[in-house]
Amino acid sequence: MTYTYETDGAAIYLQSFAMIRAEADLSAFDADHEPIAVRMIHAAGMVGLEKFIRFSPGFAQAARAALEAGAPILCDARMVSEGVTRPRLPADNAVICTLQDPRVMGMAKEMSNTRSAAALELWRPHLEGAVVAIGNAPTALFHLLNMLQDPACPRPAAIIGCPVGFVGAMESKDALWADQPVPCCIVQGRLGGSAITVAAINAIASRKE
Numbered sequence: 001m002t003y004t005y006e007t008d009g010a011a012i013y014l015q016s017f018a019m020i021r022a023e024a025d026l027s028a029f030d031a032d033h034e035p036i037a038v039r040m041i042h043a044a045g046m047v048g049l050e051k052f053i054r055f056s057p058g059f060a061q062a063a064r065a066a067l068e069a070g071a072p073i074l075c076d077a078r079m080v081s082e083g084v085t086r087p088r089l090p091a092d093n094a095v096i097c098t099l100q101d102p103r104v105m106g107m108a109k110e111m112s113n114t115r116s117a118a119a120l121e122l123w124r125p126h127l128e129g130a131v132v133a134i135g136n137a138p139t140a141l142f143h144l145l146n147m148l149q150d151p152a153c154p155r156p157a158a159i160i161g162c163p164v165g166f167v168g169a170m171e172s173k174d175a176l177w178a179d180q181p182v183p184c185c186i187v188q189g190r191l192g193g194s195a196i197t198v199a200a201i202n203a204i205a206s207r208k209e
């Protein structure tokens with residue numbers, strides 16, 4: 001038996017987004033944030049995720065304006081940086097993940113922290129006005145919040161803080177939501193992850209779907 005299935009990529013996306021809009025309760029989101037939430041739900045394959053998605057006021061505008069101005073996207077994991085669809089980016093933006101830099105292992109030992117957190121020290125020259133995308137490592141988000149407590153630390157334009165998991169994920173996102181050092185987006189609780197995070201970036205880069 002030969003299986004018959006949808007083979008048109010664009011049609012698959014359109015059908016998925018229509019199903020999400022029919023099934024999810026998107027009433028909490030304004031016109032700027034609704035397409036971002038839709039794409040995050042799409043990446044998770046989970047209607048219901050919308051209950052946990054939070055955008056601070058002006059998040060989408062701040063992130064989009066930064067990308068249009070040529071800001072880099074700083075990612076905690078390669079799973080995030082590799083997922084960014086380059087042709088969508090409005091200014092051929094740099095996508096940076098410092099996790100594999102050869103200096104990071106030694107820095108992590110010196111800092112007694114994870115490689116994910118240590119790698120953020122290498123973001124400093126790129127951080128001013130950047131769009132931050134943290135989708136994996138709670139320690140990276142906690143370290144960023146600690147860095148931003150120093151008024152001399154350069155400030156990103158927007159933060160997507162959606163690390164996933166059981167140890168520190170919920171707490172790091174609660175801390176970001178409480179601090180709101182810049183406009184931000186979180187998925188409350190244990191849910192999150194690289195795919196959801198990069199979906200948010202791709203939605204911001206695409207504007208409307």
Ligand SMILES: C/C1=C2N=C(/C=C3N=C(/C(C)=C4\N[C@@](C)([C@@H]5N=C1[C@](C)(CCC(=O)O)[C@H]5CC(=O)O)[C@@](C)(CC(=O)O)[C@@H]4CCC(=O)O)[C@@](C)(CC(=O)O)[C@@H]\3CCC(=O)O)C(C)(C)[C@@H]/2CCC(=O)O
Nearest residue numbers: 077078079114115116136137138139164165166167193194
């Ligand atoms: C504790 C860690 C967690 N990782 C999770 C989930 C996933 N991680 C994957 C992969 C391939 C990677 N995770 C690392 C970032 C690695 N993960 C950690 C750390 C030990 C600590 C981070 C933290 O707690 O904040 C971290 C290593 C470090 O020293 O920082 C990774 C670098 C490990 C490695 O391969 O060396 C690597 C990232 C590679 C990259 O993309 O650049 C998974 C695919 C799991 C797997 O391989 O089985 C998965 C992906 C989830 C996602 O959507 O991103 C958790 C659950 C987030 C967990 C932290 C919280 C917890 O409760 O344990």
